Every structure is written in structure tokens, then in C-alpha cells.
Amino acid sequence: MGDKQPNDKLTAWFVRSGWSKGELARQVNRRARQMGAAHISTDTSRVRRWLDGEQPREPIPKILSELFSDRFGSPVPVEDLGLKAIAPLTPGSGIDLPWGGDQTVQLISEYSRSDLMLNRRGFLGTSLALTAGSALIEPMQRWLTPNAHGRPTPVLAAAREGEPVTGRLSGPELDLLESTVMMFRQWDAQNGGGLRRKAVVGQLHEVCDLLQESYSPQTTQRLFQTTAQLAHLAGWMSYDVGMHPSAQKYYVLALHAAKEAGDRPFGALILTDMCRQMIHLNRPGDALELIHLAQYGSRDTASSRQLALMHAMEARAYANLGEAGKCYRAARHAEDCFDEAGKEDPKPDWLGFFSEAELHAENGHSYRDLCYHTGRSQVYALQAEPEIGEAVRLFSEDPSHKRSYALNLIGMASVHVLNREPEQAAATAEQAMEIAARIRSERVNTRLRKTTEAAEREFKDVPSVRRLREQIDQTIPETLANRHTA
Structure with a gap:
């Protein structure tokens, strides 16, 4: 029935090596640090799971192959260890798409056009399937590899070979x-995301039209960067209004465009938001794989601020896996990296959102999530409260981030529920409701409903909680979840 089978091949090599599980874990971590994959932190329980049949992600299979090859003085391929190498590319299926400039432009153009035309009736968002597990992770790993044959994209190649630059786009x-x-x-x-999503998709489609023409290498690179940012924003807005398969498709296409632009830091941001989506969809294992891929792929290019963001999301993934020690370690790394960033200009613009308020928000929600996944609600809720409280205070002073303010008010309300403070929970949720009524974010609406339902389960006889439910039913009707056409 799909149960994992023990990996007899890996077990045989492991027994022959004479290593203990702890020694193999230490060797893997040491080799990972040598190759720049400092995010990898293997332990004996992880080694045990490999032996029991769990398939590790890259670069672990490569590392194990190297370690056993060194141990025995002859090549030990990944396949001989019973592990999977990166699967061959199968274009056109799901999110496993060709990694090339011309294909990327064509795919984004076709998908954005379909979105603009078909989603008028809500068709596109419901006709796609969400991809998860190895079907998601393995194609994303190809972000790490050079472009096919190491050649430039066709558009860049045309400009370099002296063909006429025919593009109609001027510098201004x-x-x-x-x-x-x-x-x-x-x-x-x-x-x-609900008010301007269609405008972003339309702009994305027009930029793809521009990329059909030839420009100088510098202009083409900037156009691919703009394409990546628009596709990412279309994905983010789709995620915010609850169109998760569409969001994932845009994220994947954005990652392809970022690779064509040679923009590793922005590619890491895309993977970070894919991690965020997987946490939202209760797939923390996939989330952890994605954030580790982001960290590994941007290890030489990410700023301190971006490192802080990635560590904060890593903490969220560990929290949702119930791994408190690793969650705390990642949260501390996030704080240290943010301190190193100091007062630096939060450029580029796409990273400016990750402020001190966001850092408090992410770490506070990590501690809150530990309440749900470890059974020690009071301990972690007491740690979550001051973090989310500081985020609420900072966002209340920043009118440019209304959605984040609402989300953190909801997070604080959930902490009040955990602390068995129903009146405070209802009052805080009511503040969030007032903001939710003025913006278009199904993510805010969904979290508000879930927090209200949790309060009702615990405190159904408390008048303020009953009143909150009545207000939400009147102000945030369920039908908003279906308004995905904007």
C-alpha cells in the first residue's frame, strides 16, 4: 500500500563501512559544509530513516556517494546505494518544465494568456492540480544546474552574434x-492580492511579448528579471486569494525566468515563498526541502537580510514538523543575521518587506506553531506572545502593510486562545476583521475564520466569542473565497 521498504543496498554499504549512524551523520554534515551546504544538519535519526527507505534530497545522495567511494577506494554510484539521482527531464508534465530561455518565455506567455481568458469564470484556478512531494522537489533542484549546454538563451545569443537589435523598448x-x-x-x-492580480498578469503577458524581440544582453537580462518579478508577484497574489495551484505554477515559471536572468537571490526568494505556501497547506516536509534548496542555491549571493528571512522560514518549517530544538536554532540564526544586516538599505525592492516587524512575526508564529505540534501549548504560547505582540505594535504604525497587520492581529488572537483568554482573543480578532473587510485577501479571511472557530470550540458560552462569530458572518461572508477573478 505504498509503505517504504528498507533500503537494503544502502544498509549493505553502511554495514561494510564500519561506521556508526552518528559517525555517518557527522561525515555528511562535514562534507556538506565543505561544499557550501551549511544548512544541512543530519543526525542519527535521519540516517536511520534513510536505511529504512526514506529518499534523501540533493545534495545528500551525491555526498553519500562521495563518502562511500572514498571509504572503499572505488566509485560507488548513487544508484548502487539504492538512492535516486535527479530524474531525467520530462517536458510539459505538471511543473516539470524545460529550463531554457525561449521555452520559459513561451510557457509564461501561454499561461498568463490562459489565466486572463479562462479565469474570468474561475476555470483556471480549479482545473490545475497542486504538485507536492518528489514531483515538486526534484524539478526545483534543476535550478542549481547550469543552463542546458552552458549556452546563452537564444535571445542573448542573437544579440552577441551581431544580429540587429530589433527590440522596441527604450531605456526610459x-x-x-x-x-x-x-x-x-x-x-x-x-x-x-485580490484587487490587482489581473493587472499584474496582464503586464506579465505584455513583457513576454517584448522578450520575443532581440535586445542587448544587458536589456535582455533586465527584462528576464522583470519577468521573474511579475510572475512571482502573480504567484504571490494568487496564493493570497486562495488559488494555490495557479500560485504554484507562477512561482515555478518565475524561478525559470530568474535562472535565465542569472539572479540567484531572487530565485531563492521564490523558493522561500513556495516554502511559505507549503506550510500554509500543511506540508512542512516539502517546505523544509524548498527552504534548504533556497539556502543552498544562494549561499554565496544572499545578503544578511535575506539569510535572516530564509532562516525564519526554516524555523517555521521545523515548528510545523514539531522539531523544537531545530526551530529555536533557526530562529536564533534569523535574529543574528538580521542584526548583522543592521541599518543597511533593504535593497533590492523585493526584499524591503522583510523588516524588524516581519522578523518578530515569523519567529512568533514559529513558537505559536510549536504549540500545535508538540503538545506543550502554554510553554510556547508564552514565548510567542511578546514576539507577535511586537510585530502588531510595529505594523500598527505602518499603514503600507495593512495585510501584515491583520495577519498578526489574528496570530495574537490565536495565542490568546491558547492562553485561555477568550475576551482578549475576541477583541483582537475583531480588530483584524475590521481590516479584512477593507482589503481583498482570502488568506486573511481564512485565518480569521479558523481562529474564530478555534475560539468557539473552547469558549462557545463566552458572549464576546459568540458576538465575534455573528460579526464575521455578516462582514466576511464565505462567498468571498470564490471571488478569484480580480
């Missing part, structure tokens, strides 16, 4: 296009 127009992306990002933070 490209500047304006990039500033438009920044404006879209500001609108999203203020008002939620």
Missing part, C-alpha cells in the same frame, strides 16, 4: 516598467 521605458513592478508590490501589501 524599461525603467518605467521596473518602477511599475514596485508599484504593484506596494498595492499588494496595502490592499491584498
